Amino acid sequence: MRIELEKRAGASTLYSILSPFIALGLTVIAGGIMFAMLGKDPVSALYSFFVEPLLDIWSLHEIAIKAAPLILIGVGLAVCYRSNNWNIGAEGQFIAGAIMGSILPVTFYDWHSPLLLPLMMIMGMIGGALYAAVPAFLKAHMNTNEILTSLMLVYIAQLFLDWLVRGPWRSPDGLNFPITRDFVPEAVLPELISSGRANLGFAFAIIAAVLLWLMMRYTLKGFEITVLGQSERAGRFAGFSSRRMIWFSMLLSGALAGLAGIAEVSGAINKLQPIISPGYGFTAIIVAFLGRLNPLGVIVAGLLLALTYVGGEAVQLTLSVSDKVTRVFQGLLLFFVLSCDTLILYKIRIVFAGRTAEDGAN
Amino acid sequence: MTANEMSRSDALLSVRKLTKLFGSFAACDGIDLEIRPGEIHALLGENGAGKSTLVKMLFGVLAPTSGQILWKGEPVRIASPGAARRTGIGMVFQHFSLFEALTVAENIALSLDPRISLAKIAEEAAVLSRNYGLPLDPKAHVADLSVGERQRIEIVRTLLQNPELIILDEPTSVLTPQEADRLFETLAKLKAEGRSVLYISHRLEEVQRICDRATVLRHGKVTGACDPRAETPASLARMMVGSEVANVTAAGTNAKGGVLLEARNLNVAARTPFATALKNICLTVRSGEVLAIAGVAGNGQSELFDALSGEYPVADADAVRISGKNVGTLGITARRLMGAGFVPEERHGHAAVPGLPLSDNLVLARSKSDRKVFLAGGILGIIRYVAVRLATKRISAAMDVRKSGDDPPAGSLSGGNLQKFIVGRELDRQPNVLIVNQPTWGVDAGAASRIRQALVDLAKSGSAVLVISQDLDEIFEVATEIAVINEGQLSPAYPAQGMTREKIGLLMGGFHGKAEEREAAHAH
Numbered sequence: 001m002r003i004e005l006e007k008r009a010g011a012s013t014l015y016s017i018l019s020p021f022i023a024l025g026l027t028v029i030a031g032g033i034m035f036a037m038l039g040k041d042p043v044s045a046l047y048s049f050f051v052e053p054l055l056d057i058w059s060l061h062e063i064a065i066k067a068a069p070l071i072l073i074g075v076g077l078a079v080c081y082r083s084n085n086w087n088i089g090a091e092g093q094f095i096a097g098a099i100m101g102s103i104l105p106v107t108f109y110d111w112h113s114p115l116l117l118p119l120m121m122i123m124g125m126i127g128g129a130l131y132a133a134v135p136a137f138l139k140a141h142m143n144t145n146e147i148l149t150s151l152m153l154v155y156i157a158q159l160f161l162d163w164l165v166r167g168p169w170r171s172p173d174g175l176n177f178p179i180t181r182d183f184v185p186e187a188v189l190p191e192l193i194s195s196g197r198a199n200l201g202f203a204f205a206i207i208a209a210v211l212l213w214l215m216m217r218y219t220l221k222g223f224e225i226t227v228l229g230q231s232e233r234a235g236r237f238a239g240f241s242s243r244r245m246i247w248f249s250m251l252l253s254g255a256l257a258g259l260a261g262i263a264e265v266s267g268a269i270n271k272l273q274p275i276i277s278p279g280y281g282f283t284a285i286i287v288a289f290l291g292r293l294n295p296l297g298v299i300v301a302g303l304l305l306a307l308t309y310v311g312g313e314a315v316q317l318t319l320s321v322s323d324k325v326t327r328v329f330q331g332l333l334l335f336f337v338l339s340c341d342t343l344i345l346y347k348i349r350i351v352f353a354g355r356t357a358e359d360g361a362n
Numbered sequence: 363m364t365a366n367e368m369s370r371s372d373a374l375l376s377v378r379k380l381t382k383l384f385g386s387f388a389a390c391d392g393i394d395l396e397i398r399p400g401e402i403h404a405l406l407g408e409n410g411a412g413k414s415t416l417v418k419m420l421f422g423v424l425a426p427t428s429g430q431i432l433w434k435g436e437p438v439r440i441a442s443p444g445a446a447r448r449t450g451i452g453m454v455f456q457h458f459s460l461f462e463a464l465t466v467a468e469n470i471a472l473s474l475d476p477r478i479s480l481a482k483i484a485e486e487a488a489v490l491s492r493n494y495g496l497p498l499d500p501k502a503h504v505a506d507l508s509v510g511e512r513q514r515i516e517i518v519r520t521l522l523q524n525p526e527l528i529i530l531d532e533p534t535s536v537l538t539p540q541e542a543d544r545l546f547e548t549l550a551k552l553k554a555e556g557r558s559v560l561y562i563s564h565r566l567e568e569v570q571r572i573c574d575r576a577t578v579l580r581h582g583k584v585t586g587a588c589d590p591r592a593e594t595p596a597s598l599a600r601m602m603v604g605s606e607v608a609n610v611t612a613a614g615t616n617a618k619g620g621v622l623l624e625a626r627n628l629n630v631a632a633r634t635p636f637a638t639a640l641k642n643i644c645l646t647v648r649s650g651e652v653l654a655i656a657g658v659a660g661n662g663q664s665e666l667f668d669a670l671s672g673e674y675p676v677a678d679a680d681a682v683r684i685s686g687k688n689v690g691t692l693g694i695t696a697r698r699l700m701g702a703g704f705v706p707e708e709r710h711g712h713a714a715v716p717g718l719p720l721s722d723n724l725v726l727a728r729s730k731s732d733r734k735v736f737l738a739g740g741i742l743g744i745i746r747y748v749a750v751r752l753a754t755k756r757i758s759a760a761m762d763v764r765k766s767g768d769d770p771p772a773g774s775l776s777g778g779n780l781q782k783f784i785v786g787r788e789l790d791r792q793p794n795v796l797i798v799n800q801p802t803w804g805v806d807a808g809a810a811s812r813i814r815q816a817l818v819d820l821a822k823s824g825s826a827v828l829v830i831s832q833d834l835d836e837i838f839e840v841a842t843e844i845a846v847i848n849e850g851q852l853s854p855a856y857p858a859q860g861m862t863r864e865k866i867g868l869l870m871g872g873f874h875g876k877a878e879e880r881e882a883a884h885a886h
Contacts, residue, residue, distance in 0.1 A: 218744050218745060219739075219742055219743050219744050219745065220725075220729055220737060220743035220744075220745055221743060223722065223725060223729070223745060226715075226718070226722075227715055227718070227722075227726060230711075230715050230717055230718070231711040231712070231715050233708075233711055233712045234711055234712055234713070234714065234715045234726060236673050236694075237671075237673060237694065237704070237706060237712055237713065237726070237727070238726045238727065238729065239693060239694045239695035239698070239729075239730055
C-alpha cells in the first residue's frame with residue numbers, strides 16, 4: 001500500500017479562499033490539544049493567547065510593532081517567491097540592514113540633524129540589498145542554490161553583529177554590556193500615534209505592501225515576475241531575463257528586510273544589541289505563504305503572526321508555559337497552510353498493491 | 363503473410379493486433395510484430411509513428427486498449443515494468459533515469475532487489491561490464507561520466523536482470539560514432555548468447571548494419587516487415603515516410619521579393635548533453651516564400667529555432683540577418699521590433715503560460731512590439747487590460763479560437779485552439795518574417811488546416827515564412843522551398859515542386875549523397 005498525491009482537474013475557488021481560514025482553525029485545534037497535554041485549560045489558554053491581546057491598547061501597539069517587520073519582510077519575500085526565487089535569508093538581511101543603518105548613529109554619535117533618520121533608513125535598505133546581493137550573484141552567475149546560500153549567510157550576519165556589539169561598537173558607558181550607545185532622539189523613528197509605542201515602521205510596511213500590490217496587479221514588471229515564476233522558458237520567449245529577475249527579486253526583498261531591520265532598531269530598540277530579532281526573517285516566510293504571496297494578504301498574515309508573538313508572551317506570563325509555545329504555533333500554522341494549499345491542488349489517493357497506475361503517464 | 367504464419371513456438375515475443383487509443387486517436391493501430399530468439403529486430407519509423415507507444419506497452423508502462431502479447435507462445439499481461447522484468451524483458455530508455463549524485467553501483471542497486479548487498483552488486487556489475495565490453499567503474503559518480511558511459515550503466519542495469527529480450531530506444535541518438543561502434547559490438551555479443559534485441563531507430567544506416575529483420579511503422583500501423591539488408595535505403599525510407607503521392611500545392615506567389623531572413627554559417631555548440639550542435643547552417647527566405655525544414659526530431663530543430671528567434675543569441679552578428687540587418691547577437695525582443703514573429707514548438711510553458719489567461723499570454727509575446735497600444739504610464743509600464751482584451755477578442759475571432767468564457771486560462775484550451783491563438787497572436791501583427799516550429803504538432807485536422815492556410819496567406823501577402831516540421835504532409839502543403847535538417851546540418855533548399863518523399867526520406871536518414879559530408883560528420 002502506498003499513498004499518492006494526484007493532481008485535481010481544477011482548483012476550487014471556494015476552497016482557495018477558505019484555505020487560510022481552515023488552516024487557522026486547525027492550528028487553534030492543534031494548539032488547544034497541546035495546551036491540554038501541558039495540563040492547562042485549553043479554552044482559557046487559547047483565550048489569553050488569541051483574544052486578550054486584542055482587548056488592550058498596549059498590546060495592540062505591541063502587535064503593530066511586531067507586525068511592521070513581518071509585513072515589510074513578508075511582502076518582499078512574497079514578490080521574490082512569486083518569481084521563483086527562494087530567499088530564505090531575510091533574517092540575515094534584516095540584521096545587515098540594521099548594522100548598515102546604525103553606522104551613522106553609532107559612529108557619529110553626536111550628529112543631530114533631521115537628515116539623520118532618512119539617511120539611516122536608506123542605508124538600512126542598501127545594507128539589506130547588498131547582503132542579498134551575495135546569494136543573488138551566486139545564483140545568477142554560479143548557478144548556486146539560493147536557499148542554501150541565503151540561509152547560511154544568516155548565521156554569519158548574526159555572529160558579525162554579536163562581534164560588533166561586543167567589540168568595536170560597544171558602548172563606553174554600557175558597563176561592559178554588549179550594547180551600543182542609545183541612539184540620539186533624531187535617530188529614533190517617531191511614534192505613529194500618541195497612545196503608544198507603535199512607530200512609523202508600521203506605516204512603511206503598509207505603504208510597501210500597497211505599492212507592491214499595485215506593481216504585481218497592474219504593471220509589466222509584475223507580469224514579468226509572474227511569468228518568470230511560472231515558466232522560465234516562456235519568460236525567455238517573452239524577452240524577459242531570468243538572470244535579471246534573480247537580481248531584482250533578491251535585491252528588492254533584501255532591501256525591504258534591511259529597512260525592517262533598521263526600522264526595528266531605530267524605532268523599537270534604540271540601540272544595537274546581540275539579538276535584535278525574535279526570528280522575524282524566518283517568521284516572515286510563514287507570513288508570505290499565509291498571505292498567499294499576495295501583498296495585501298501579507299498585511300493580514302503579518303498582523304496574525306504578530307498576534308502569536310504577543311499572545312505567546314501573554315501565556316508565558318499568565319500560564320507560565322515555555323516561550324517556545326510561540327514557535328510551536330507558528331510552525332503549526334505554516335504546516336497547516338502548506339498542507340491545505342497542497343490539498344486544493346491535489347487529492348490523496350491510497351493505492352493498494354496489485355493495482356497500478358498504468359495510464360498515469362498520459 | 364509468411365511472417366504471421368511462422369510457427370508460434372519459435373517466436374520469443376509476438377504481438378497480435380495490438381492497439382492503443384488516446385481518446386479517439388490511435389497511437390498504435392492493430393500492430394503485428396514477431397521477435398525470434400537471438401535476433402536483432404529493428405523497429406523503424408518517423409517520430410509519432412507509434413514506436414514509443416508500442417514499446418511502452420511491451421514494457422508495461424502503458425496498457426494496450428486491445429490486442430494480445432504472446433511470450434514464448436503464451437498470452438501474457440504485462441501490467442508494470444516490474445512485471446516486464448520478471449517476464450524477461452529489459453529496456454534501456456532514450457533518456458536515462460540516473461541519480462547524478464550517486465555512484466554507478468548505487469544507481470544499479472536502486473533497480474534491484476533491496477536485499478542484495480551493494481558490494482555484491484558492484485562486483486557483479488564489474489564482471490558483467492567487462493564481459494560485454496562495457497567498461498565501467500562501479501565507484502564512479504554518475505555526474506562525472508560521459509553520456510556513453512551513462513548509457514552503459516543503463517545497459518548493465520538491464521543485463522543484471524538477465525533478460526531474454528532487451529529493448530533499446532534510440533540508443534545511438536546520444537552517442538558519438540565511436541561509442542555507437544562499441545555498442546554494436548555489445549549487441550553482437552548479446553545476440554551470440556541467444557538473447558533478442560528490439561532496436562528502435564530511424565537511422566537506416568545502423569539498421570542495415572546490425573539488424574536481422576525490421577518492422578516499419580507509419581501513423582501507428584505496420585507498413586512493412588522485411589530483412590533490412592535485402593532492402594535499399596530508398597525502399598526503407600519509402601516504408602517509413604509513406605508512398606502515397608501528396609497533393610503538392612505551390613503555396614507562395616511566383617514573384618519573389620528581397621531576402622528577409624537569412625542565416626550564414628550559423629554554428630551553435632550544444633548547450634546540454636542531449637542537445638544537437640548546429641553546424642554551418644545557411645538558409646535564405648525571401649518575401650513571398652515559405653521555406654519548410656523537414657527532419658526527424660532531435661536533429662537540431664529546436665536549437666535552430668532558439669538561434670533564429672534570439673532566445674539564445676549567437677556570437678556572430680552576421681550569422682542571422684533579418685531584413686538585411688545583422689541580428690545574430692540581438693535578443694528576441696530586438697528581433698521582434700524588426701518585424702519578426704515566432705511560434706515555438708512547445709505550447710505549454712514556452713509559447714504560453716498555461717496558468718495565465720489568454721490576454722496575459724497575448725502580452726507575453728507582444729509587450730515590447732506593441733508597447734504603444736498595450737502599455738501606459740511610461741516607465742511604470744502599466745498594462746492596458748482594456749486594449750489587451752480587445753486584441754485577444756480580435757485574434758480569437760480571426761482564428762476561430764473556441765474557448766470557454768471570455769478570457770480563460772491558456773491551459774484550459776485544447777491543443778488545437780491554443781495553437782490557433784498562438785499563431786494568431788503573431789499573425790495579428792502582420793510580421794514580415796515568421797518562424798514557426800512544428801506549427802500543427804498534436805493539433806486536430808481542422809485546426810491544422812486553418813493554421814497552414816494562415817501561413818500560406820501570410821507568405822502570399824509578402825512576408826517570409828520559415829516552417830520547421832516533422833510532418834511531410836504539412837511540408838508539401840505549405841512549402842515553396844524545402845530543406846532537410848539532419849544531425850545539426852541543413853541540406854540546400856530545393857523547390858517544393860521538384861521534391862519527392864523519397865528524396866526527403868533519404869536526406870532525413872542521413873544520406874546526404876555526398877560521402878565526404880558524412881565522413882566530416884563522423885570525424886569529431
